[in-house]
Amino acid sequence: MKKLFILSLGLSLVACGENGKQAENIEQVTENDTVVQNSPVTIPEEELTTEEYEYEVVVPDLDIAWGMDFLPDGSMLITEKNGDLIHFHNGQKQLVKGAPQVYNRGQGGFLDVAVGPNYESDGWIYFTYASEEGEGEGGNTALMRAKLENNQLTSKEVLYKATPNTTRGQHFGSRISFDGQGHLFFSIGDRGDRDVNPQDLTRDGGKVYRLNLDGSIPQDNPFVGRENAVEAVYSYGHRNPQGMIYNEETGEVWVHEHGPQGGDEINAVKKGANYGWPLVSYGINYDGTSFTDETSGPDFEDPLYYWVPSIAPSGFVHVTSNKYPELQGDLLVGSLKFQYVEHLKLDGKTVIAREKILEQIGRVRDIIQSPAGDIYVSVEGKGIVRILPKQS
Ligand SMILES: [Ca+2]
Numbered sequence: 001m002k003k004l005f006i007l008s009l010g011l012s013l014v015a016c017g018e019n020g021k022q023a024e025n026i027e028q029v030t031e032n033d034t035v036v037q038n039s040p041v042t043i044p045e046e047e048l049t050t051e052e053y054e055y056e057v058v059v060p061d062l063d064i065a066w067g068m069d070f071l072p073d074g075s076m077l078i079t080e081k082n083g084d085l086i087h088f089h090n091g092q093k094q095l096v097k098g099a100p101q102v103y104n105r106g107q108g109g110f111l112d113v114a115v116g117p118n119y120e121s122d123g124w125i126y127f128t129y130a131s132e133e134g135e136g137e138g139g140n141t142a143l144m145r146a147k148l149e150n151n152q153l154t155s156k157e158v159l160y161k162a163t164p165n166t167t168r169g170q171h172f173g174s175r176i177s178f179d180g181q182g183h184l185f186f187s188i189g190d191r192g193d194r195d196v197n198p199q200d201l202t203r204d205g206g207k208v209y210r211l212n213l214d215g216s217i218p219q220d221n222p223f224v225g226r227e228n229a230v231e232a233v234y235s236y237g238h239r240n241p242q243g244m245i246y247n248e249e250t251g252e253v254w255v256h257e258h259g260p261q262g263g264d265e266i267n268a269v270k271k272g273a274n275y276g277w278p279l280v281s282y283g284i285n286y287d288g289t290s291f292t293d294e295t296s297g298p299d300f301e302d303p304l305y306y307w308v309p310s311i312a313p314s315g316f317v318h319v320t321s322n323k324y325p326e327l328q329g330d331l332l333v334g335s336l337k338f339q340y341v342e343h344l345k346l347d348g349k350t351v352i353a354r355e356k357i358l359e360q361i362g363r364v365r366d367i368i369q370s371p372a373g374d375i376y377v378s379v380e381g382k383g384i385v386r387i388l389p390k391q392s
Pocket of ligand 1: 265275276277280281301302303
Protein backbone atom coordinates (compact mmCIF):
# COMPACT_ATOMS: atom_id res chain seq x y z
CA MET A 1 0.00 0.00 0.00
CA LYS A 2 1.13 3.51 -0.72
CA LYS A 3 1.84 5.73 2.22
CA LEU A 4 -0.80 8.32 2.89
CA PHE A 5 -0.02 11.74 4.19
CA ILE A 6 -3.03 13.15 5.95
CA LEU A 7 -2.68 16.79 6.72
CA SER A 8 -4.94 19.37 8.32
CA LEU A 9 -8.11 19.73 6.24
CA GLY A 10 -7.90 16.83 3.77
CA LEU A 11 -11.38 15.54 3.07
CA SER A 12 -11.53 11.87 3.91
CA LEU A 13 -14.13 9.33 2.94
CA VAL A 14 -13.87 5.74 4.04
CA ALA A 15 -15.69 2.94 2.30
CA CYS A 16 -15.65 -0.79 2.94
CA GLY A 17 -15.82 -3.16 -0.02
CA GLU A 18 -17.52 -6.54 0.33
CA ASN A 19 -14.19 -8.25 0.64
CA GLY A 20 -13.57 -6.31 3.83
CA LYS A 21 -10.73 -4.33 2.33
CA GLN A 22 -10.81 -0.70 3.16
CA ALA A 23 -10.18 2.13 0.78
CA GLU A 24 -9.55 5.67 1.78
CA ASN A 25 -10.05 8.55 -0.52
CA ILE A 26 -7.90 11.46 0.43
CA GLU A 27 -9.00 14.22 -1.85
CA GLN A 28 -6.28 16.59 -2.93
CA VAL A 29 -4.27 16.22 0.22
CA THR A 30 -1.38 18.58 -0.11
CA GLU A 31 1.96 19.03 1.48
CA ASN A 32 3.57 22.33 0.65
CA ASP A 33 1.03 22.69 -2.17
CA THR A 34 2.11 19.42 -3.79
CA VAL A 35 -0.55 16.79 -4.39
CA VAL A 36 0.71 13.75 -2.54
CA GLN A 37 -1.92 11.08 -2.95
CA ASN A 38 -5.32 10.43 -4.41
CA SER A 39 -6.24 6.89 -3.43
CA PRO A 40 -8.72 4.79 -5.35
CA VAL A 41 -12.36 4.91 -4.36
CA THR A 42 -14.94 2.16 -4.16
CA ILE A 43 -18.56 2.50 -3.12
CA PRO A 44 -20.28 -0.58 -1.69
CA GLU A 45 -23.30 -2.18 -3.38
CA GLU A 46 -25.51 -1.19 -0.45
CA GLU A 47 -25.13 2.45 -1.43
CA LEU A 48 -26.20 1.87 -5.04
CA THR A 49 -29.48 3.74 -5.55
CA THR A 50 -32.00 3.35 -8.39
CA GLU A 51 -33.52 5.99 -10.64
CA GLU A 52 -36.18 5.36 -13.26
CA TYR A 53 -35.80 6.53 -16.83
CA GLU A 54 -38.03 5.95 -19.81
CA TYR A 55 -36.51 4.73 -23.04
CA GLU A 56 -37.55 3.96 -26.58
CA VAL A 57 -36.25 1.22 -28.87
CA VAL A 58 -34.66 2.90 -31.90
CA VAL A 59 -33.06 -0.08 -33.68
CA PRO A 60 -34.86 -3.35 -32.91
CA ASP A 61 -33.86 -6.94 -33.61
CA LEU A 62 -30.12 -6.95 -33.09
CA ASP A 63 -28.16 -9.83 -31.63
CA ILE A 64 -24.97 -8.48 -29.99
CA ALA A 65 -24.53 -4.94 -31.25
CA TRP A 66 -20.98 -4.52 -29.95
CA GLY A 67 -20.26 -1.00 -31.14
CA MET A 68 -22.07 1.94 -32.72
CA ASP A 69 -21.39 5.46 -33.87
CA PHE A 70 -23.14 8.28 -35.72
CA LEU A 71 -22.32 9.69 -39.14
CA PRO A 72 -22.78 13.45 -39.64
CA ASP A 73 -26.11 12.87 -41.47
CA GLY A 74 -27.60 11.38 -38.30
CA SER A 75 -27.49 7.80 -39.57
CA MET A 76 -25.78 5.13 -37.49
CA LEU A 77 -23.13 2.47 -38.05
CA ILE A 78 -23.54 -0.65 -35.93
CA THR A 79 -21.18 -3.62 -35.55
CA GLU A 80 -22.70 -7.01 -34.77
CA LYS A 81 -20.26 -9.34 -33.02
CA ASN A 82 -20.90 -12.02 -35.67
CA GLY A 83 -19.28 -9.80 -38.31
CA ASP A 84 -22.21 -7.87 -39.77
CA LEU A 85 -21.80 -4.14 -40.31
CA ILE A 86 -25.17 -2.37 -40.34
CA HIS A 87 -25.93 1.11 -41.60
CA PHE A 88 -29.14 2.32 -39.94
CA HIS A 89 -30.52 5.07 -42.13
CA ASN A 90 -34.03 6.56 -42.26
CA GLY A 91 -35.37 3.83 -40.02
CA GLN A 92 -33.97 1.03 -42.21
CA LYS A 93 -31.16 -1.43 -41.56
CA GLN A 94 -28.80 -1.98 -44.47
CA LEU A 95 -26.07 -4.61 -44.43
CA VAL A 96 -22.82 -2.94 -45.52
CA LYS A 97 -20.70 -4.96 -47.98
CA GLY A 98 -16.99 -5.50 -47.54
CA ALA A 99 -16.88 -5.57 -43.73
CA PRO A 100 -13.65 -7.05 -42.32
CA GLN A 101 -13.39 -10.82 -41.97
CA VAL A 102 -13.78 -11.45 -38.25
CA TYR A 103 -12.66 -14.30 -35.98
CA ASN A 104 -15.92 -14.90 -34.14
CA ARG A 105 -14.86 -16.92 -31.13
CA GLY A 106 -15.59 -16.47 -27.42
CA GLN A 107 -15.38 -12.77 -26.71
CA GLY A 108 -13.87 -12.11 -30.12
CA GLY A 109 -15.68 -10.92 -33.23
CA PHE A 110 -16.56 -7.55 -34.71
CA LEU A 111 -15.81 -5.07 -31.92
CA ASP A 112 -15.85 -1.27 -31.98
CA VAL A 113 -16.61 1.31 -34.67
CA ALA A 114 -15.64 4.99 -34.48
CA VAL A 115 -16.24 7.66 -37.10
CA GLY A 116 -12.98 9.58 -37.49
CA PRO A 117 -12.64 13.14 -36.22
CA ASN A 118 -12.04 14.48 -39.76
CA TYR A 119 -14.74 12.38 -41.39
CA GLU A 120 -16.37 15.27 -43.24
CA SER A 121 -13.13 16.02 -45.07
CA ASP A 122 -11.41 12.60 -45.28
CA GLY A 123 -14.19 9.99 -44.87
CA TRP A 124 -12.24 7.66 -42.56
CA ILE A 125 -14.09 5.28 -40.26
CA TYR A 126 -12.19 3.08 -37.77
CA PHE A 127 -12.99 -0.48 -36.64
CA THR A 128 -11.54 -3.00 -34.20
CA TYR A 129 -12.20 -6.72 -34.58
CA ALA A 130 -10.73 -10.12 -33.85
CA SER A 131 -8.79 -11.23 -36.91
CA GLU A 132 -7.15 -14.47 -38.09
CA GLU A 133 -4.77 -12.54 -40.33
CA GLY A 134 -1.09 -13.49 -40.09
CA GLU A 135 0.70 -16.61 -38.95
CA GLY A 136 -0.56 -19.14 -36.48
CA GLU A 137 -3.88 -20.66 -35.55
CA GLY A 138 -6.51 -18.51 -33.85
CA GLY A 139 -6.78 -14.75 -33.86
CA ASN A 140 -5.92 -11.47 -32.23
CA THR A 141 -7.25 -7.93 -32.22
CA ALA A 142 -6.89 -5.73 -35.31
CA LEU A 143 -7.58 -2.08 -36.12
CA MET A 144 -8.76 -1.09 -39.62
CA ARG A 145 -9.77 2.13 -41.29
CA ALA A 146 -12.03 2.31 -44.33
CA LYS A 147 -14.47 4.56 -46.17
CA LEU A 148 -18.19 4.01 -46.75
CA GLU A 149 -19.21 4.44 -50.38
CA ASN A 150 -22.43 3.15 -51.96
CA ASN A 151 -23.12 0.91 -48.99
CA GLN A 152 -19.71 -0.71 -49.26
CA LEU A 153 -16.44 -0.39 -47.31
CA THR A 154 -13.66 0.79 -49.60
CA SER A 155 -10.01 1.91 -49.23
CA LYS A 156 -9.60 -0.61 -46.42
CA GLU A 157 -6.30 -0.41 -44.53
CA VAL A 158 -5.32 -2.63 -41.61
CA LEU A 159 -3.51 -0.17 -39.33
CA TYR A 160 -2.62 -2.63 -36.59
CA LYS A 161 -2.79 -6.37 -36.06
CA ALA A 162 -1.75 -7.78 -32.70
CA THR A 163 0.37 -10.93 -32.52
CA PRO A 164 0.58 -13.80 -31.89
CA ASN A 165 -2.68 -15.43 -32.93
CA THR A 166 -4.13 -17.68 -30.27
CA THR A 167 -7.22 -19.85 -30.07
CA ARG A 168 -8.04 -18.49 -26.62
CA GLY A 169 -11.44 -16.83 -26.64
CA GLN A 170 -10.84 -14.28 -23.90
CA HIS A 171 -10.01 -10.60 -23.60
CA PHE A 172 -9.71 -9.03 -27.05
CA GLY A 173 -10.73 -5.57 -25.67
CA SER A 174 -11.57 -3.35 -27.55
CA ARG A 175 -12.62 0.27 -27.80
CA ILE A 176 -11.47 3.22 -29.91
CA SER A 177 -11.25 6.92 -28.89
CA PHE A 178 -9.75 10.12 -30.29
CA ASP A 179 -8.04 12.83 -28.26
CA GLY A 180 -8.75 15.77 -30.56
CA GLN A 181 -5.01 16.21 -31.11
CA GLY A 182 -4.56 13.88 -34.04
CA HIS A 183 -4.27 10.64 -32.08
CA LEU A 184 -6.31 7.48 -31.94
CA PHE A 185 -6.33 5.30 -28.82
CA PHE A 186 -7.51 1.69 -28.75
CA SER A 187 -7.34 -1.18 -26.29
CA ILE A 188 -6.44 -4.86 -26.43
CA GLY A 189 -7.08 -7.18 -23.48
CA ASP A 190 -4.59 -9.71 -22.11
CA ARG A 191 -5.93 -12.49 -24.42
CA GLY A 192 -6.35 -14.82 -21.45
CA ASP A 193 -2.58 -14.92 -20.93
CA ARG A 194 -2.26 -12.73 -17.87
CA ASP A 195 1.15 -13.96 -16.71
CA VAL A 196 2.75 -13.43 -20.12
CA ASN A 197 1.29 -10.40 -21.90
CA PRO A 198 0.29 -7.39 -19.77
CA GLN A 199 3.67 -6.70 -18.13
CA ASP A 200 5.83 -7.46 -21.20
CA LEU A 201 6.39 -4.41 -23.41
CA THR A 202 7.67 -6.60 -26.25
CA ARG A 203 4.30 -8.36 -26.53
CA ASP A 204 0.81 -7.30 -27.53
CA GLY A 205 -2.11 -7.65 -25.14
CA GLY A 206 -3.07 -5.99 -21.88
CA LYS A 207 -2.25 -2.59 -23.36
CA VAL A 208 -3.69 0.73 -24.43
CA TYR A 209 -2.27 1.82 -27.80
CA ARG A 210 -1.83 5.25 -29.36
CA LEU A 211 -1.44 5.86 -33.10
CA ASN A 212 -1.65 8.80 -35.46
CA LEU A 213 -4.87 8.82 -37.48
CA ASP A 214 -3.05 7.29 -40.50
CA GLY A 215 -1.80 4.39 -38.35
CA SER A 216 1.78 5.62 -37.98
CA ILE A 217 3.39 5.67 -34.56
CA PRO A 218 3.69 9.04 -32.81
CA GLN A 219 7.38 9.66 -32.20
CA ASP A 220 6.59 10.83 -28.67
CA ASN A 221 4.99 7.52 -27.70
CA PRO A 222 6.58 6.41 -24.42
CA PHE A 223 8.40 3.29 -25.64
CA VAL A 224 9.67 4.51 -29.01
CA GLY A 225 13.32 3.54 -29.32
CA ARG A 226 13.25 1.01 -26.48
CA GLU A 227 14.72 -2.29 -27.64
CA ASN A 228 12.09 -4.72 -28.95
CA ALA A 229 9.27 -2.72 -27.39
CA VAL A 230 5.89 -2.53 -29.15
CA GLU A 231 6.12 1.16 -30.00
CA ALA A 232 2.39 1.65 -30.43
CA VAL A 233 1.91 0.96 -26.69
CA TYR A 234 0.90 3.96 -24.58
CA SER A 235 0.14 2.25 -21.24
CA TYR A 236 0.26 -1.34 -19.99
CA GLY A 237 -0.70 -3.72 -17.19
CA HIS A 238 -4.36 -3.66 -18.26
CA ARG A 239 -6.66 -6.70 -18.12
CA ASN A 240 -9.54 -6.19 -20.55
CA PRO A 241 -10.66 -2.63 -21.33
CA GLN A 242 -14.08 -2.59 -23.03
CA GLY A 243 -14.89 1.04 -22.31
CA MET A 244 -12.92 4.13 -23.32
CA ILE A 245 -13.68 7.84 -23.31
CA TYR A 246 -11.80 11.01 -24.01
CA ASN A 247 -12.56 13.24 -21.04
CA GLU A 248 -12.51 16.76 -22.45
CA GLU A 249 -12.55 18.30 -18.98
CA THR A 250 -9.31 16.62 -17.90
CA GLY A 251 -7.75 16.16 -21.34
CA GLU A 252 -7.26 12.44 -20.59
CA VAL A 253 -8.31 9.14 -22.07
CA TRP A 254 -10.07 7.05 -19.43
CA VAL A 255 -10.73 3.32 -19.68
CA HIS A 256 -12.66 0.92 -17.59
CA GLU A 257 -11.64 -2.69 -17.51
CA HIS A 258 -12.91 -6.01 -16.30
CA GLY A 259 -11.21 -7.25 -13.16
CA PRO A 260 -11.17 -10.84 -11.98
CA GLN A 261 -13.82 -11.54 -9.31
CA GLY A 262 -14.11 -8.01 -8.00
CA GLY A 263 -11.67 -5.35 -9.01
CA ASP A 264 -13.16 -3.90 -12.20
CA GLU A 265 -11.41 -0.56 -12.56
CA ILE A 266 -11.62 2.91 -14.03
CA ASN A 267 -8.18 4.17 -15.02
CA ALA A 268 -7.04 7.56 -16.28
CA VAL A 269 -4.53 6.59 -18.95
CA LYS A 270 -1.12 8.20 -18.49
CA LYS A 271 1.79 8.02 -20.87
CA GLY A 272 3.98 5.01 -20.14
CA ALA A 273 2.15 4.07 -16.95
CA ASN A 274 1.73 0.53 -15.62
CA TYR A 275 -1.77 -0.28 -14.34
CA GLY A 276 -0.56 -3.32 -12.48
CA TRP A 277 -2.36 -6.35 -13.91
CA PRO A 278 -1.80 -9.06 -12.67
CA LEU A 279 0.71 -7.97 -10.03
CA VAL A 280 -1.67 -5.73 -8.12
CA SER A 281 -5.46 -5.85 -8.07
CA TYR A 282 -8.45 -5.25 -5.84
CA GLY A 283 -9.98 -8.48 -7.15
CA ILE A 284 -9.58 -12.18 -6.40
CA ASN A 285 -9.60 -15.25 -8.63
CA TYR A 286 -12.97 -16.66 -9.68
CA ASP A 287 -12.30 -19.76 -7.58
CA GLY A 288 -12.02 -17.51 -4.52
CA THR A 289 -8.26 -17.83 -4.09
CA SER A 290 -6.10 -14.77 -4.01
CA PHE A 291 -3.40 -14.38 -6.69
CA THR A 292 -1.83 -11.30 -5.16
CA ASP A 293 -1.94 -9.72 -1.72
CA GLU A 294 -1.08 -6.37 -3.17
CA THR A 295 -3.67 -3.83 -4.19
CA SER A 296 -1.19 -1.09 -4.97
CA GLY A 297 2.51 -0.40 -5.29
CA PRO A 298 5.01 2.33 -6.06
CA ASP A 299 5.55 1.13 -9.64
CA PHE A 300 1.85 1.02 -10.48
CA GLU A 301 -0.81 3.56 -11.27
CA ASP A 302 -3.85 3.22 -9.00
CA PRO A 303 -7.34 3.13 -10.50
CA LEU A 304 -9.59 6.15 -10.03
CA TYR A 305 -12.38 3.82 -9.02
CA TYR A 306 -12.94 0.08 -8.57
CA TRP A 307 -15.96 -2.18 -8.23
CA VAL A 308 -16.41 -5.04 -5.77
CA PRO A 309 -18.21 -7.18 -6.78
CA SER A 310 -17.52 -6.90 -10.51
CA ILE A 311 -20.29 -5.48 -12.67
CA ALA A 312 -18.60 -6.65 -15.93
CA PRO A 313 -18.41 -3.20 -17.53
CA SER A 314 -18.91 -2.58 -21.25
CA GLY A 315 -19.52 0.78 -22.92
CA PHE A 316 -18.54 4.11 -21.40
CA VAL A 317 -19.77 7.68 -21.81
CA HIS A 318 -18.79 11.00 -20.29
CA VAL A 319 -22.07 12.90 -20.52
CA THR A 320 -21.59 16.43 -21.85
CA SER A 321 -25.14 16.85 -23.19
CA ASN A 322 -27.45 19.32 -21.46
CA LYS A 323 -30.49 17.19 -22.35
CA TYR A 324 -29.99 15.21 -19.14
CA PRO A 325 -29.05 17.82 -16.49
CA GLU A 326 -28.93 15.21 -13.73
CA LEU A 327 -26.34 13.18 -15.72
CA GLN A 328 -24.32 16.04 -17.18
CA GLY A 329 -20.62 15.93 -16.33
CA ASP A 330 -20.91 12.35 -15.04
CA LEU A 331 -20.07 8.86 -16.28
CA LEU A 332 -22.33 6.11 -17.60
CA VAL A 333 -21.09 2.52 -17.62
CA GLY A 334 -22.94 -0.53 -18.96
CA SER A 335 -23.15 -3.68 -16.84
CA LEU A 336 -23.21 -6.96 -18.73
CA LYS A 337 -23.54 -9.01 -15.55
CA PHE A 338 -26.27 -7.11 -13.70
CA GLN A 339 -28.04 -5.82 -16.82
CA TYR A 340 -28.34 -2.11 -16.10
CA VAL A 341 -26.58 1.18 -16.79
CA GLU A 342 -24.56 2.58 -13.91
CA HIS A 343 -24.48 6.35 -13.40
CA LEU A 344 -21.32 7.40 -11.56
CA LYS A 345 -21.51 10.91 -10.19
CA LEU A 346 -18.22 12.76 -10.50
CA ASP A 347 -16.72 15.54 -8.46
CA GLY A 348 -13.64 16.41 -10.49
CA LYS A 349 -11.95 13.03 -10.94
CA THR A 350 -13.56 11.47 -7.86
CA VAL A 351 -16.57 9.16 -8.06
CA ILE A 352 -18.91 10.26 -5.26
CA ALA A 353 -22.09 8.21 -5.87
CA ARG A 354 -23.48 5.24 -7.81
CA GLU A 355 -26.95 5.07 -9.30
CA LYS A 356 -28.62 2.26 -11.25
CA ILE A 357 -30.63 3.34 -14.29
CA LEU A 358 -32.48 1.18 -16.86
CA GLU A 359 -32.70 -1.59 -14.26
CA GLN A 360 -33.10 -5.12 -15.71
CA ILE A 361 -32.93 -3.89 -19.30
CA GLY A 362 -30.61 -6.72 -20.37
CA ARG A 363 -26.86 -7.15 -20.96
CA VAL A 364 -25.59 -3.66 -21.77
CA ARG A 365 -22.86 -3.76 -24.43
CA ASP A 366 -22.30 -0.17 -25.49
CA ILE A 367 -23.33 3.41 -24.67
CA ILE A 368 -22.76 6.53 -26.76
CA GLN A 369 -23.84 10.14 -26.81
CA SER A 370 -25.03 11.25 -30.23
CA PRO A 371 -23.89 14.53 -31.82
CA ALA A 372 -27.38 15.88 -30.96
CA GLY A 373 -26.77 15.03 -27.29
CA ASP A 374 -29.03 11.98 -26.96
CA ILE A 375 -27.80 8.88 -25.15
CA TYR A 376 -28.08 5.52 -26.91
CA VAL A 377 -27.60 2.16 -25.26
CA SER A 378 -26.98 -1.16 -27.02
CA VAL A 379 -28.61 -4.09 -25.22
CA GLU A 380 -27.93 -7.69 -26.22
CA GLY A 381 -30.94 -9.42 -27.76
CA LYS A 382 -32.98 -6.22 -27.67
CA GLY A 383 -31.32 -3.67 -29.91
CA ILE A 384 -30.44 -0.02 -29.49
CA VAL A 385 -32.51 2.19 -27.23
CA ARG A 386 -32.51 5.93 -26.59
CA ILE A 387 -32.80 7.17 -23.01
CA LEU A 388 -35.58 9.73 -22.84
CA PRO A 389 -34.74 12.95 -21.00
CA LYS A 390 -36.85 13.55 -17.91
CA GLN A 391 -39.73 15.99 -18.37
CA SER A 392 -39.26 18.94 -16.09
CA1 LIG B 1 -4.96 -2.00 -11.98
